[in-house]
Amino acid sequence: xxxxxxxxxxxxxxxxxxxxxxxxxxxxxxxxxxxxxxxxxxxxxxxxxxxxxxxxxxxxxxxxxxxxxxxxxxxxxxxxxxxxxxxxxxxxxxxxxxxxxxxxxxxxxxxxxxxxxxxxxxxxxxxxxxxxxxxxxxxxxxxxxxxxxxxxxxxxxxxxxxxxxxxxxxxxxxxxxxxxxxxxxxxxxxxxxxxxxxxxxxxxxxxxxxxxxxxxxxxxxxxxxxxxxxxxxxxxxxxxxxxxxxxxxxxxxxxxxxxxxxxxxxxxxxxxxxxxxxxxx
Ligand SMILES: [Mg+2]
Numbered sequence: 001x002x003x004x005x006x007x008x009x010x011x012x013x014x015x016x017x018x019x020x021x022x023x024x025x026x027x028x029x030x031x032x033x034x035x036x037x038x039x040x041x042x043x044x045x046x047x048x049x050x051x052x053x054x055x056x057x058x059x060x061x062x063x064x065x066x067x068x069x070x071x072x073x074x075x076x077x078x079x080x081x082x083x084x085x086x087x088x089x090x091x092x093x094x095x096x097x098x099x100x101x102x103x104x105x106x107x108x109x110x111x112x113x114x115x116x117x118x119x120x121x122x123x124x125x126x127x128x129x130x131x132x133x134x135x136x137x138x139x140x141x142x143x144x145x146x147x148x149x150x151x152x153x154x155x156x157x158x159x160x161x162x163x164x165x166x167x168x169x170x171x172x173x174x175x176x177x178x179x180x181x182x183x184x185x186x187x188x189x190x191x192x193x194x195x196x197x198x199x200x201x202x203x204x205x206x207x208x209x210x211x212x213x214x215x216x217x218x219x220x221x222x223x224x225x226x227x228x229x230x231x232x233x234x235x236x237x238x239x240x241x242x243x244x245x246x247x248x249x250x251x252x253x254x255x256x257x258x259x260x261x262x263x264x265x266x267x268x269x270x271x272x273x274x275x276x277x278x279x280x281x
Pocket of ligand 1: 228
């Protein structure tokens with residue numbers, strides 16, 4: 001019987017409603033809300049980004065820091081999903097092989113430009129050679145002027161790393177933006193301490209779709225974990241297919257679940273690997 005219910009809606013509440021931000025997608029649930037038992041080894045496929053998802057971002061790309069037991073967990077999962085576990089990364093396939101050895105997983109490298117199937121076949125995306133070479137020459141000139149920057153030529157993509165010069169982040173972003181401008185065959189991808197140029201048309205979402213057309217991934221529900229802006233393309237594909245998307249760390253995302261850091265994701269993957277239906281051999 002208070003004034004709240006008896007008369008006009010209090011002015012204060014109306015103000016609050018008017019000032020409320022426009023409705024947006026529901027924020028992700030904590031990964032703790034995702035029961036490991038919802039995973040079905042016979043019907044699901046697992047896709048994992050590498051840097052910032054399985055391994056901490058290190059001062060240089062070749063200095064990778066794994067939590068203990070990471071490879072062993074992935075090994076159990078790969079067997080349990082009958083091989084339907086893939087890495088989806090901006091790195092080269094050979095680098096991931098080096099870090100994951102002795103495991104040799106299906107991998108989409110260079111944001112899906114190169115792809116190794118579960119059978120071991122390599123599938124390449126058409127290259128945009130000349131445009132990439134010109135963009136690379138422009139960035140090389142910049143790197144020569146600024147010690148600490150690292151230009152990584154990956155064949156079909158170029159990565160400008162500023163891990164050792166975070167003060168130059170904005171300058172790197174601008175240089176890459178200028179380099180892709182007027183070159184419709186190329187696009188830029190922002191990452192953590194890195195800005196990259198890749199041919200347009202390849203992204204992590206398409207990489208997931210590619211795997212889902214091949215054995216042993218065909219017909220499975222995708223589960224995808226990633227930490228970066230480039231993983232959002234995959235989250236969109238996964239959401240559209242009714243899969244499970246998991247974002248690692250802070251930041252806006254289309255993923256339905258969030259792990260606050262790598263250790264939280266690994267804890268969840270460990271629970272999945274301990275399900276009674278898991279296979280260790
Ligand atoms: Mg990442």
